[in-house]
Amino acid sequence: MNFHEISNIDIIYRQLNDTVFPYPKDKTICQLFEAQVEKTPDATAVIFGEEVLTYRELNRKAGQLAYALHQNGVEKNGIIGLMMERSLEMIIGLYGILKYGAAYLPISPDYPEKRMEYILSDSKPGCLIGQSKTIDKIIGFHSKCINLNDEYIYELPEYSYADYARPNDLMYVIYTSGSTGNPKGVMVEHHSVVNRLNWMQRRYPVTHDDTIMQKTPFVFDVSVWELFWWSITGAKLSILKPGFEKFPQGIIEEVERSKITTLHFVPSMFNSFLNYIGSEDYTAKLLSLRQIFCSGEALTPAHVKKFNTLLGQKNGTRLTNLYGPTEATVDVTYYDCPGSGEIIKVPIGKPIDNTAMYILGESGLMPPGEKGELCIAGVGLARGYLNQPKLSDERFVDSPVCRGARIYRTGDYARLLPNGNIEYLGRMDNQVKIRGLRIELGEIEARLCEHEAVSQCVVVLKDVESINPVLTAYLLTADSSLTDKKMKMFLRNFLPDYMVPNHYIIMDSFPKTMNGKVDRNALALLKKSKE
Amino acid sequence: MEHNSIAEKINKYVLDSVNIDRIDFDMDIFEEGLVSSLFAIELMTFLEKNFEIKITTNDLDMNNYKCINSITEFVCKKKAGDLG
Numbered sequence: 001m002n003f004h005e006i007s008n009i010d011i012i013y014r015q016l017n018d019t020v021f022p023y024p025k026d027k028t029i030c031q032l033f034e035a036q037v038e039k040t041p042d043a044t045a046v047i048f049g050e051e052v053l054t055y056r057e058l059n060r061k062a063g064q065l066a067y068a069l070h071q072n073g074v075e076k077n078g079i080i081g082l083m084m085e086r087s088l089e090m091i092i093g094l095y096g097i098l099k100y101g102a103a104y105l106p107i108s109p110d111y112p113e114k115r116m117e118y119i120l121s122d123s124k125p126g127c128l129i130g131q132s133k134t135i136d137k138i139i140g141f142h143s144k145c146i147n148l149n150d151e152y153i154y155e156l157p158e159y160s161y162a163d164y165a166r167p168n169d170l171m172y173v174i175y176t177s178g179s180t181g182n183p184k185g186v187m188v189e190h191h192s193v194v195n196r197l198n199w200m201q202r203r204y205p206v207t208h209d210d211t212i213m214q215k216t217p218f219v220f221d222v223s224v225w226e227l228f229w230w231s232i233t234g235a236k237l238s239i240l241k242p243g244f245e246k247f248p249q250g251i252i253e254e255v256e257r258s259k260i261t262t263l264h265f266v267p268s269m270f271n272s273f274l275n276y277i278g279s280e281d282y283t284a285k286l287l288s289l290r291q292i293f294c295s296g297e298a299l300t301p302a303h304v305k306k307f308n309t310l311l312g313q314k315n316g317t318r319l320t321n322l323y324g325p326t327e328a329t330v331d332v333t334y335y336d337c338p339g340s341g342e343i344i345k346v347p348i349g350k351p352i353d354n355t356a357m358y359i360l361g362e363s364g365l366m367p368p369g370e371k372g373e374l375c376i377a378g379v380g381l382a383r384g385y386l387n388q389p390k391l392s393d394e395r396f397v398d399s400p401v402c403r404g405a406r407i408y409r410t411g412d413y414a415r416l417l418p419n420g421n422i423e424y425l426g427r428m429d430n431q432v433k434i435r436g437l438r439i440e441l442g443e444i445e446a447r448l449c450e451h452e453a454v455s456q457c458v459v460v461l462k463d464v465e466s467i468n469p470v471l472t473a474y475l476l477t478a479d480s481s482l483t484d485k486k487m488k489m490f491l492r493n494f495l496p497d498y499m500v501p502n503h504y505i506i507m508d509s510f511p512k513t514m515n516g517k518v519d520r521n522a523l524a525l526l527k528k529s530k531e
Numbered sequence: 532m533e534h535n536s537i538a539e540k541i542n543k544y545v546l547d548s549v550n551i552d553r554i555d556f557d558m559d560i561f562e563e564g565l566v567s568s569l570f571a572i573e574l575m576t577f578l579e580k581n582f583e584i585k586i587t588t589n590d591l592d593m594n595n596y597k598c599i600n601s602i603t604e605f606v607c608k609k610k611a612g613d614l615g
Contacts, residue, residue: 243591244588246571246572247571248572249586249587249590249591253588268569269569269572272569272573272576273572275572275573276572276575276576279576279579279580280579434567435568435569467567467569467570468549468567468570470564501564502564
């Protein structure tokens with residue numbers, strides 16, 4: 001490459017990454033919420049079934065929880081765990097923790113005990129908050145537990161400690177699958193979320209006329225924009241009943257009832273949803289929908305075409321593809337899908353405000369068309385992994401492009417298209433996604449190998465493109481009596497259901513690649529042996 | 532449509548979807564890992580279209596869909612109007 005070409009590449013990336021835009025970086029999400037409460041105290045804030053809270057009411061209840069935390073002597077600026085189903089209490093819990101100036105740690109009520117134990121021993125929260133449905137699951141784990149269904153809380157004085165938190169303090173810690181056997185806690189700061197939401201509001205503004213649906217389980221970071229965007233803009237939040245996120249009927253009913261305008265889908269669920277509404281023409285019930293955001297896995301041209309026919313052209317709904325890892329605060333690129341015409345590719349698009357995207361190869365920045373590792377710089381970068389300085393240093397590294405800056409190495413392959421959009425090209429490692437849920441195959445394998453009879457194992461995801469992608473475990477063992485049932489029971493002690501393989505196949509040996517490693521691709525192509 | 536032909540139609544649909552030859556009518560297709568939760572939606576789409584029923588939020592109990600027999604029972608009840 002000559003000098004001329006190199007400087008051309010520089011110019012291309014400079015244009016792509018020309019994203020500097022002012023945002024309220026001296027504020028926390030909680031301060032922005034409290035400012036909104038001042039502006040519209042009596043506006044509807046949150047809807048859950050027949051229950052409704054105004055901005056003033058939510059602020060008061062959250063303030064009462066903050067006072068309860070103070071009464072309990074919980075450390076300010078620390079981490080507070082929250083185990084909740086979707087409910088009004090979940091929202092009160094989240095905002096109460098922020099009003100206390102602390103960071104929230106979401107814990108799924110579905111986690112096996114051992115996973116929860118690990119997360120709690122790793123993050124050492126100052127207190128655990130639950131509701132009547134979940135309180136029994138947390139009460140043995142901490143000396144300080146608060147049940148948000150206890151009525152005494154709502155008789156306490158209300159208080160805000162929001163100003164104790166600074167913009168570069170932690171807002172949340174979200175655990176995601178880790179390749180060495182345990183999940184890892186990603187630490188995200190307030191100002192990163194402020195920038196992410198400020199960008200979304202600029203680009204896709206919501207007002208008091210809008211209602212956002214909250215359907216993503218709060219242990220996944222997509223939930224962050226659902227949970228906080230509305231509250232700093234005067235819009236409303238409608239919380240979908242637990243379990244209903246899996247069924248189009250539940251989503252359609254809630255869209256119609258609460259006049260939902262803004263909704264998120266993981267593409268695989270989006271596809272099933274579109275198939276469902278197309279079969280009986282439910283589009284008339286979805287007239288209020290203005291904008292749909294997809295993220296979590298690859299959105300395909302087939303999805304976009306189906307959407308355009310069923311919702312885009314009939315109802316005027318718009319579709320946006322978002323991309324981003326938890327380590328860079330929810331999403332870092334966006335692409336507004338065309339509403340008509342032939343669609344050949346659905347790229348992940350261009351960087352959001354104050355964010356830079358680089359495609360790096362061994363020789364540095366890759367020119368358009370050439371594949372490399374997608375790397376992210378900017379204000380959305382997480383602080384790192386909790387208690388894992390070594391892993392943090394591996395993934396968050398000094399930028400080879402811009403001195404003094406940090407970049408996050410996503411482990412995703414990508415390339416730059418001639419029109420300036422970025423195209424996602426798959427994973428570099430053994431991370432997979434099932435219905436948008438991120439899974440390190442290494443985490444499952446490490447657990448399997450802890451079984452006394454298993455000497456070696458490889459887990460692969462089969463039928464990736466189908467609606468039934470299946471995790472299959474291949475085992476080397478001397479114990480031929482190992483059954484699917486036994487192995488599933490063993491793994492369910494450690495792993496959430498979506499990470500437990502469906503099938504277990506005992507092998508005499510593993511196929512090997514030329515350089516002697518286990519050939520995962522060959523295993524992925526093996527026929528199911530069950531029939 | 533009588534019970535047996537409904538069961539046969541559902542059986543054929545499930546077999547085609549998971550690409551196997553034979554299935555026990557009592558086998559829990561979700562628990563056994565044959566299908567994912569997304570399949571439940573595809574299945575509901577199929578049932579609504581082929582048996583002229585409407586699946587409402589009151590019908591979202593996964594026990595209705597766990598095996599060929601329970602799906603058949605559910606469809607028969609819906610057609611008879613027992614579930615409103």
